[in-house]
Amino acid sequence: MPSPGRGRSVFKPITGAAAATAAGVLLLSGCTSSGPADSQPTSAISAGASHAPTTVTVWTFNHLPNEVAAFKATLGQLHAKYPWLTVKFVPNKDDAAYAKAVAAGDPPDVFISSAPDNVAKFCYNGTVADLKPYLSSAGVDTAKTFPAATLVYTRYQDKQCALPLLTDAFALYYNKKMFAEAGITKPPRTLAELTAAAKKLTKKNPDGSIKTFGFVPRSDFNANRYIFTGVQSGTDFYGKDGKTTFADDAKWQQLLKWDRELIDYYGASNVQKFVGRYQPHADDASNPLLTGAAAMEFDGEWHVGEIATLKKDFDYGVVPMPVLDAQGTGYGAGNTLGTVAYLSAGSKHKQEAFFALQQLTTDTTFLNQLADTVYNIPSTFAALKAWDKASDPHWKPFVDLFQNSGSYYKTLTPAGVEDMDTWRAFLLEYEQGKVKDAASGLSGVGKKIDDLNAQSGQ
Template sequence: MSITAARLAAVALTAGLLVSGAAGCTPGEAPAPVASAGVEPSGEVEFWHFFTDREAKAIDDIVADFQAKYPKVKVVVKGGQDDTKMLQAIGAGQGPDVGLSYSTDIVGKFCSSGAWTDLAPYLKRDGVVMDRYPAVVRSYTEYQGKRCAMPFLADVYGLYYNKKIFGEAGVSAPPKTLAELTDLAKKLTVRKPDGTIERAGFLPSFGFYENSPAHLAPAVGATWLKEDGTSAIGSDPKWRELLAWQKELVDWYGYDKLEKFRAGLGDEWGADNAFQKGKVAIAVDGEWRMAFLRDQAKDVPFGVAPLPVTDPARYGAGYVTGNVIGVSRTAKNPEAAWALLRYLTTDTAAIVKLSNGIRNVPTTSDALASKDLVVDDEFKVFLDIFANPGTTTTPPSVVGAAYQEELGAFVQDYQSGKSKDLEAGLAKVDQQINNLVKLAG
């Protein structure tokens, strides 16, 4: 997924708030499937997705394959969409038949509100075996036992490092611990005589590209929610450990100097990406960055590795999220919509072709093992992180991504020095999240 929850955090939050109003308008449940298994689907299906440019072409190709296999189905594709537009359309009774979301964070809202149809009857009727998907993937496509989404492709986060910069500094290996990352960040940073940053060894600011509490939480093993859905952030000392580490590095650079440096960096998704331009030596990013590097920055020698950790026993694990896809409760042709969704998420050849085209991680065991899957040494690092039993994701919640947004707002204030009391700030985050959960319940 090239458009991630980090890039569209504001949109994700808006979507989370809108769904309770828009999609919650007399949601109801779509009827159970009426066709028998094996009946050829027919009719028109409207499919919305968020991809653009090179990645949208990969979607068009796979939709063409589907239509060749199911000639009685006509698929109308609308790219460049987002969750807010989709929720508003569903609320108005005009939503797509099939919607693809860039964020797993919407699953709790989509499932609890009925914006997306419960897929259990279709899965049971057609014998779809969910054991083909890793447990972490199954966890982010259902909410409280209701599976309203299926996994499309997965995103796995790791560490990118510039081999040329490492070599010039006599560094032979990427950091495996947060302490090592701190040391390398300082060693590889270049400043002008007045302290202005010319190159950051590692830019620690939350809000920079893919730097977010969610993506870094596995480095310390921090927990988001308790079993009852309320916040665990304030009571989990791992969050204080992570944020104290990050703040120490921000203070070493100087917050104002970091902000000035960051203001001059290129767009994350453009050719002027800071890592691609050598302005940042080490960066947190997803597996898709490899395709961007090879397309936009062919001369940059890069390496990839798992995220650094505090506990060596956790090294190799990381954060995984992905794209999720569902059938709208307003679908005009639910059987044909399900056929498209099933093809995109269960057909091994289709999943492998999508992975090779977009360069995201396939989500089924047979696609991961396929001889047709293009796997180089760098991509294998992300496959290994994906397969690591310690790899985690952000849990689905009835408030969508709002619990992450509450923490995100606080860490912005904390890293800038506006909020100085870490423990009190996290306790307030707990209170705000729990109020949202109570209101949503």
């Protein structure tokens, strides 16, 4: 999910105005479907069986030329291997466009989304088909095919709502030269160590302004929002009762305290200037890690590909994101989420569409070619084993994190992306000093999200 021309902006989860638009469309349309037609079997097509010519439509969020070319090449090979199957490929479609098509009664057969936040919503309201019967019929054992982290964000309750198509992991990047100059011999493993390192690495100009920030934690910068979803603090976003844990788990307050103290160290206005200046350049040559404006940065694996393209001689390291001190045993795990592929419940060719979906999400050659194209991580065990970058010192930390049993993404709900939008709005208000008391603020936003989920059907 890399920079302009490479795909990072395409692969990262829908955020900001785009998220609000998608959420609004989904709420207005209800995104409901009539569900599977009774006349349509839920068994998979045998690869060796003859079949009547069929055309299925595949929509994807991807739109950059190299990504589109990778898909078209694979779909062309699929047609050459199975001449009866023709795929109409339509790029540059997001969740909002998909919701509109479903509401209009004319969805694509397969839809590939940039993020999993709406998996539970689409599953709950019948927009997408449960893939379990097809997978069982095709002999695909999901537990043996896909790493456990991907199954967390492609399932809702007892349904397999989607399949993973590449994945993302998030870790800490650091400038090795700056570490050596500051006398820091090893990367931080806890958030307290991260703060200490950040202060040592901070440099000021003669006029007192900040030349180099050690680490900027504000949640609206780059991928930082994923520091605040639970893994790094050893907390669960939702408890076993389905309710938020913000009011009950003291570690949320500890996480917010760490965040605000580091922001206050730099000064809120300085952090605001940093975010305003560098947020538009998170993925290009003006990225603060690459220019020396920051010594450390939290980012996804696609940044490895960006650095190789933009500044290949840059000397840097990648390690898991530090965790709260009391949760030190959780070091090594992190957030993992990625692209998901759905089978529309309203598809008129479910068997054929699932056949195409299965090829795209399990074909090792395609997955590795696409991973190399968009700088992502392959999403099957077989593809990971065959991937030539798996042992690269910059890529390996992400692969290890992806396969770490403690890595996960927060529980998905029928509210879709709206729970994260609400949480992120609260975080920013807290970081800007608009929320004075963390405990009451956490309790309030927790209730707001619980109410949102209740209204959505959870």
